[in-house]
Structure formats: C-alpha cells, structure tokens
Amino acid sequence: MSMVKAYLIFSVLFVVFGTPLGFLGNGDTFRREVSVELNPGLTPPSVLPRGVALVHVRGLGLNDTLHFLLCNSEAPALLMVHTNSTRSAVQVDWPAFLNHSSSSSLRVEPESSVQYRSALVFTRVWEYDDVNNTADPQKTAESSFYPPYELEKFIWSELSVTANQTEPTVKMCGGETSESFLNGSLCLQFSAFESEGRDKPWPSLRHNANSSQLRVWLDGVTPRGNNSRFALELQSVGDSGSEGRVDVRSSIDDEYTPSIFKVSQWVSSPVNSSSVSGYNQWKPVAYRKPQPVFEDATACKHSALVSVNRIPRSGLVQAYFPERSETSGLNISFGIAKDPVFYSDTKYISWTVLVGLGEPPVDSFSPLIIVIMTVGLGTPLAIILVGGVFVWIRKRMSHSSGYEPIRNTDH
Secondary structure, X not given: OHHHHHHHHHHHHHHHHHHHHHHHOOOOXXXXXXXXXXXXXXXXXXXXXXXXXXXXXXXXXXXXXXXXXXEOOEOOEEEEEEEOOOOOEEEEOHHHXXXXXXXXXXXXXXXXXXXXXXXXXXXXXXXXXXXXXXXXXXXXXXXXXXXXXXXXXXXXXXXXXXXXXXXXXXXXXXXXXXXXXXXXXXXXXXXXXXXOEEXXXXXXXXXXXXXEEEEEEEEOOOOOOOOEEEEXXXXXXXXXXXXXXXXXXXXXXXXXXXXXXXXXXXXXXXXXXXXXXXXXXXXXXXXXXXXXXXXXXEXXXXXXXXXXXXXXXXXXXXXXXXXXXXXXXXXXXXXXXXXXXXXXXXXXXXXXXXXXXXXXXXXXOOHHHHHHHHHHHHHHHHHHHHHHHHHHHHHHHHHHHOOOOOOOOOO
C-alpha cells in the first residue's frame, strides 16, 4: 500500500512540475537553408520594364524544397510552391511572362515533384466614409464607399532585397497618380525564415521554417473623407480539388500580442478532408503607428469567404496558374466600433499575415504564463501533498511505536 501512495505522490509532482518543462522544451527544431534570387534566369542584355521584378526565395530541406516567389507585376502576389525534391528549380520564359501570353511562362520543374501550390494576391484597397462609426463595411451604405484602389494599376518601386543569411526580406511600395497618393504609399514587406522564432515588433507572430511573413501598411495616403476607414481585399488561388475556410482560435496568453486572445486562420484543405495543406494566419489587430505600442492598436476583422469565378489580374498568378484554378477572396477591415480615431488622425495603418505550408503554428504557453501556472496551481497542491505525507508518516509512526496488547482469540 505504501508503494502505491508513493507512486501517486510522484506522479502528481511530475504533472505539476514536469509538464511546464515539457512546454518549455517543445520547440520547432526543423530548419531550412534559405537563399534569395532576383529575376531567376534573366540574362543580359534582357532588361525588365521599370518597376517590374520577380524575387525567388528558396528554402531547402533535407528531402524537399519550399519555393516562395514575390512579384510586383500588376496586382502584387506571393506564390508558394512545395516540392518533394531538393533539385526542383524555377524556370521563367521572360518574353511570355512580360507579355502575359502564357499560363505556363513560369514553372517549377520537375512538375511531377510539386506537392502543393497556392498564391495570395492583394487585389484592392477599399475606402469608405464611416459616418455611423460602426467600423463594419457590411453595415455601411454602398453610397459611402469611394471608388476602390485597384492594385493591378499601381506603379511599384524597385524591390528592395535584404539578403540576410537566415531571414531575407523584400520590400516594395507603390501608389497611383491620384491626389491621394501624392505623398503616400502602400507597402509590403516579405520575410522568409530558416527556423522557428518570432518577429520582435507586434503582433510578434510565431513562425517556423515552413512559413513566411507579409507586413502590409498604408502610409501618408490622403483620405477622401473625414471619417475614412480602409479595408484590404485579398484573393487566394490554388488547384481545383481544394477548398478554403477561415477558423478562429482562442488563447489565454496575450504576452506577445497584448489584449489579443484570438488568431484567425484561412486554411486550404483537400475536398472532404480535415487535413490542412497551407494557410494564411493573422492576429485580429492592426497598428496606427510604425512603431507599435498598446495605445496604437486597433481591431481588424475579416468578411465571409466567397468564391471568385476567375483568377486575379496578377502577372505572377497568370504566368503560373491556369484560368480555371480555384479562387476565393475576403476583405480585412481595420477599426473598431465607436473608436474616435480614424485614418486621418495618424495617416498610417499596418497589418501582418503569415503564409505557410501545412498546419499553422500554434502558440504554446510563454515562460511567464508557465511560471504563473506553476506557482498558482502547483503551490496549493504541493502544500496538500506535503501535509498528506506528514499525516501519513505520523500515523505510521504512532502505529509502529505504540504497545498493542495481545488479544485473546479464543471463543
């Protein structure tokens, strides 16, 4: 009996003090060798039109390769292609690519090695006059919307590539000739990762070697109304036979993104399957200053996911996907109801999204939360256990040292 009690005590102590250590050691150790290539296959004397560029980021694994391609031809897009080969390569027919004359002018070869492919396209920026301060485009009259900014018509700057050994970044900014964009721009910054980690600036999304990150911001754009709010239209393109959905998950830990206890995940799955092939993941928060602090945070929300009957006008997407590819879209709108701060007050809004392969990263408990849980739950339980052990030992001692008379067993 004493052995059973000792085993139970040891098991409870292991759960209380050993489980947090398990959380601390549960990191993603998978790594990729990351490299960057600008305009793959383009050789002199060939020259690209001004403001057009294609960046290829290659993540080499032990027995597979993850290709990310970012292009600013027409609507900016990020293409992700996963292959089961370490020798897969990007091939571009540049004359056909620039003329938009073929849906196969960009290929990843050998094509038989391709396991999954998808593209995230930034198609429009919506602006509306939020006179009722609902911060909800769905509740706003159609007459309150200004003509959208069609990103396929934007003039994009040269891509700025920072070839960091472990986290290469690519930045692009664009605008149009309208008065609103005379001193403003829409910018995208792409980052790829060699291994697991977090971006330091909020929202500090957790990434791994199978993911990349896009940070999008509007800076200095002149609003067309005093109560203007903005929304970003996104479209996702993939192979037929896959379907998308948006999941919202909750968390009890907001250390990395203060006051935000949810994460939204736009995932792609094979039809009639619960497995996830790829994802776009974000926290429902945007920031109204380039250096985010708590006071500059505002909520963002997504619209319902809808099917789109044609692929978007993006040079990258049209060069790689056939016209009948599976396409869906949604809007990300910025602001919260009754918020007195509109875009005109700061003339800045930023939002961050992860784009990756497989299951989205899951936030484990941070060390701070683990310590709080250990102290809060472990201390009372430890006191109860120690008290129980003390009482048990006292009883054993009293039974072993006391004199017990011999009882007469005769009947």
